[in-house]
Amino acid sequence: MSEPVPSPPSVRSTLAVADLEIKDAQLIFSAVWADLQERHGRDGLRFPREFIWLGGAPGAGKGTNTPFIAQARDITAPPIVISALLTTPQAVAIKNAGQMVGDREVIGLLLQELLDPQYQDGVIVDGFPRTKVQVECLKLFYHAMLELHAEFRSTGTARFHRKPMFRISLLFVSEEVSVQRQLSRGREIREHNRQVRESGVGVLLEERVTDLDPELCRKRYMGFKDTNFDALQSLRKIFHFHFIDAEGDLPEVQRNILREFAYQSTLELSPEVFDLIQNIPVATQLGMHARQELVSRLETYGEENEELFRQVVKLIEAKIIPIVRTHAMSGHAQINSEECLLDDPLALRMVIDVLWERGFHVTVDIHRVEVPERIDPETWAIICRMKKVYRIEVRYPPSDIRRGH
Incomplete structure (x- = not known):
């Protein structure tokens, strides 16, 4: 040794x-x-x-x-x-x-x-x-x-x-x-x-x-x-x-x-x-690639669901943006919609993604409301139908108006 x-x-x-x-x-x-x-x-x-x-x-x-x-x-x-x-x-x-x-x-x-x-x-x-x-x-x-x-x-x-x-x-x-x-x-x-x-x-x-x-x-x-x-x-x-x-x-x-x-x-x-x-993601990690993922989804909508995507864009232009414009001073608009197009989960996701891409902060709540439709003649019970109301909340930078003194 x-x-x-x-x-x-x-x-x-x-x-x-x-x-x-x-x-x-x-x-x-x-x-x-x-x-x-x-x-x-x-x-x-x-x-x-x-x-x-x-x-x-x-x-x-x-x-x-x-x-x-x-x-x-x-x-x-x-x-x-x-x-x-x-x-x-x-x-x-x-x-x-x-x-x-x-x-x-x-x-x-x-x-x-x-x-x-x-x-x-x-x-x-x-x-x-x-x-x-x-x-x-x-x-x-x-x-x-x-x-x-x-x-x-x-x-x-x-x-x-x-x-x-x-x-x-x-x-x-x-x-x-x-x-x-x-x-x-x-x-x-x-x-x-x-x-x-x-x-x-x-x-x-x-x-x-x-x-x-x-x-x-x-x-x-x-x-x-x-x-x-x-x-x-x-x-x-x-x-x-x-x-x-x-x-x-x-x-x-x-x-x-x-x-x-x-x-x-x-x-x-x-x-x-x-x-x-x-396995629950950290909030900051979710935002790291959110923009790239948003762009990818929009491109997929246009390629794989073109007709539905066109309908969604028309809905946004005709029903949502006019209300948003009227609230430009506050930067906060709430839209209630019963559009049956939104019953399709993919269409609802498209609405959110399009508005986010254009710089709006969007949240959507679905409210179910019972609406009386008829009365049962035998039992006199009120028969209701379920109505879905989509409450779309849109936030964006308010108008900055300079006022003279």
């Missing part, structure tokens, strides 16, 4: 550091988790269901886009900003005691804050994880929440221990864009403060040295790449990962956000529930 080839010293040292970080994370998380259980009890560990762990390059627009992300995910609670968390009375007390606010303290402060009931339905955490130890603690936190979910799922408090959903979200811009935006922000703040000092009106804003020097801007960007970016990237294969291009203007960035957070059942539902409903 051949002798195993030893790893190079650099590889061994890297593995040793990684092992040490994992052990540190396990010690830190175990201590924080034990402290939380002692203070709140197992059932009192009621964390949010949805977490968005948000990171972003300097100048990527986290502050601008965080409210938009929250709205997109129906999160009403304010974000937890790690840098702000380190200025809370608890963090200040730690500093005043002569201790450093390291990973152990950050994780303790964060998990305690997450127990606030306002975050129960969802939360955005800005600026975590930043270190490899914090990454490992995040994984341990997820598995601890899964244990809580399994433990309480058949109890009366199951709704407080739902299966967690972690989303890693990264607002990304290139180094060049980041530096430009940082410097632009520095100029705007400096000009704002100059006007406040001259007028005595307004509030002075913090002027960051890093927003005024290109080299410091670059250094700050590289710091992000070496810490926060790498930390979030390492979770890509474990949790739902959203890489959001934030280089465009605000509307473009927000379109990117909406696209990234589009509804995906496979991410949010349990496998059992998803299996039951997966």
Whole structure:
């Protein structure tokens, strides 16, 4: 047998550091988790269901886009900003005691804050994880929440221990864009403060040295790449990962956000529930090829059902469009029709398709009405016939009339 080839010293040292970080994370998380259980009890560990762990390059627009992300995910609670968390009375007390606010303290402060009931339905955490130890603690936190979910799922408090959903979200811009935006922000703040000092009106804003020097801007960007970016990237294969291009203007960035957070059942539902409903199409998927399918149907009508198609078009021109024209001001017309042609389901579908192709929004309801026809002379019972009334509702852009003042 051949002798195993030893790893190079650099590889061994890297593995040793990684092992040490994992052990540190396990010690830190175990201590924080034990402290939380002692203070709140197992059932009192009621964390949010949805977490968005948000990171972003300097100048990527986290502050601008965080409210938009929250709205997109129906999160009403304010974000937890790690840098702000380190200025809370608890963090200040730690500093005043002569201790450093390291990973152990950050994780303790964060998990305690997450127990606030306002975050129960969802939360955005800005600026975590930043270190490899914090990454490992995040994984341990997820598995601890899964244990809580399994433990309480058949109890009366199951709704407080739902299966967690972690989303890693990264607002990304290139180094060049980041530096430009940082410097632009520095100029705007400096000009704002100059006007406040001259007028005595307004509030002075913090002027960051890093927003005024290109080299410091670059250094700050590289710091992000070496810490926060790498930390979030390492979770890509474990949790739902959203890489959001934030280089465009605000509307473009927000379109990117909406696209990234589009509804995906496979991410949010349990496998059992998803299996039951997966054959029902998602609304956005229905619209993807709707135009092409509409055109194909119309062409088929003209080729395979030409005579019926001609009758339908004449009906639309003679009976429907005149009523639609009279309601052009409102953009909403309702037509009741007893045309026997519409009794043919294919003809009814043709009416809808033709109007949709011409830009109208159409819905059709079929109402069945009993109409007295005769009286049975022997029983004096009223004999009725069933009349079908097709109620066609048509909506379209209303007339835009400019009025003088």
